Amino acid sequence: MYQKLDESKSTSLLGKYIKVFLVVTLYWIISILTVFVNKHLLSSDTVSLEAPLFVTWFQCVVSAVICFIASLLGRHFPSLVNFPEDDAFIGVVYLNSRCEQFMFKICWCGFLLCWPFFNHRFQYVAGFMLGVNQESQTLTFSLQGTIFGILGSLALALYSIQTKKSLQYVNQEVWLLSYYNNLYSSLLFLPLIILNGELEAIITYKSLYEFWFIFIMLAGGLCGFAIGFVTTLQIKVTSPLTHTISGTAKACAQTVLATHWYQDKKSFLWWTSNAIVLLASAAYTKVKQLEMQRQHRSSAAFSPLDKRVIQAKR
Numbered sequence: 001m002y003q004k005l006d007e008s009k010s011t012s013l014l015g016k017y018i019k020v021f022l023v024v025t026l027y028w029i030i031s032i033l034t035v036f037v038n039k040h041l042l043s044s045d046t047v048s049l050e051a052p053l054f055v056t057w058f059q060c061v062v063s064a065v066i067c068f069i070a071s072l073l074g075r076h077f078p079s080l081v082n083f084p085e086d087d088a089f090i091g092v093v094y095l096n097s098r099c100e101q102f103m104f105k106i107c108w109c110g111f112l113l114c115w116p117f118f119n120h121r122f123q124y125v126a127g128f129m130l131g132v133n134q135e136s137q138t139l140t141f142s143l144q145g146t147i148f149g150i151l152g153s154l155a156l157a158l159y160s161i162q163t164k165k166s167l168q169y170v171n172q173e174v175w176l177l178s179y180y181n182n183l184y185s186s187l188l189f190l191p192l193i194i195l196n197g198e199l200e201a202i203i204t205y206k207s208l209y210e211f212w213f214i215f216i217m218l219a220g221g222l223c224g225f226a227i228g229f230v231t232t233l234q235i236k237v238t239s240p241l242t243h244t245i246s247g248t249a250k251a252c253a254q255t256v257l258a259t260h261w262y263q264d265k266k267s268f269l270w271w272t273s274n275a276i277v278l279l280a281s282a283a284y285t286k287v288k289q290l291e292m293q294r295q296h297r298s299s300a301a302f303s304p305l306d307k308r309v310i311q312a313k314r
Contacts, residue, residue, distance in 0.1 A: 013296045017289075023237050024246050027230045031247070032254045034223040041220050047213070049205055051198040055220065057189040060182045062221025063228055067179035160240035163232055174232045181228060242288060249281035 011019075041047055041055050049055070163177065170176040193199065207213045235243045252274045259266060 013293065016292060016296065020237055023230070023234050027234045027246060028250045028253070030223070030226045030230050031250055032257065034227045035254055037220050037223045041216060047216065049201065051193070051201045053189060053193045053196050054198050054202050055217070057186060057193060058217055059221045059224030060186040060189060062218065063182035063225035064179060064186050066225045067175060067182065070175060071179070160235055160243050163235045164240050167236055172236065174229060174236060177232055178225070178229050182225070245281055245284050248277060252277050
């Protein structure tokens with residue numbers, strides 16, 4: 001029923017490239033879409049609900065329900081649906097929600113560039129610091145949002161590492177790990193909502209039961225489920241560090257997209273900071289491509305018979 005992570009030993013090098021490319025592309029599309037949906041939910045004048053943890057909790061509940069329904073469908077239709085952690089996941093969604101709440105327009109997108117700070121990549125740190133320097137000279141800068149963004153980056157790095165470790169305990173099943181993450185998160189967020197004083201804002205919100213609000217919340221929940229799933233999938237087919245680098249390059253792309261969307265004018269140095277991060281991402285991608293090539297050649301150097309002989313000698 002379950003498929004192991006190393007199922008692609010006989011896959012061609014081109015097949016591996018295509019697999020990684022498709023997963024990363026899917027992550028980029030869903031992640032950028034989720035950012036704009038959450039931006040509308042958390043800081044738009046249309047919604048105006050001062051309860052970021054409630055919004056995040058609702059997304060976790062929707063994600064858990066989707067996984068549960070998928071598990072039921074998997075029992076009745078196993079040929080169609082194959083369905084068979086943690087505090088770091090809570091930290092990621094909480095801190096990034098708080099960061100997004102305090103950021104005006106595109107500033108939140110830019111602070112995602114600091115993720116690899118915790119993975120010791122100087123080029124990214126240089127690009128991030130230059131971007132922060134330029135943002136601090138505009139009205140879009142928020143010190144509180146910056147702090148939440150940096151803490152969220154630390155939580156993301158820890159979450160990526162924990163996800164890679166946790167996959168081995170659920171037979172490399174992304175569905176199952178997503179279900180556990182969202183189920184536990186939906187329970188752990190409840191006391192946080194109370195401690196954050198959001199109950200009054202939720203109860204007194206006049207549009208709580210209106211169709212348009214419920215529709216937007218459900219759309220956010222679907223995006224939350226999708227981003228959780230593809231995040232775990234990307235970590236599975238690559239690595240925690242590669243996931244971080246991919247997220248950083250994606251953050252650059254969505255920052256540029258948001259600049260065009262909101263018609264914001266940025267300085268030359270601001271664009272330079274984004275270029276530095278993108279160039280560093282391209283360099284890392286080339287290094288990983290060469291590494292995959294070497295590993296594939298090394299694996300292909302031994303025939304199946306040679307491998308069995310070596311294992312027998314051991």
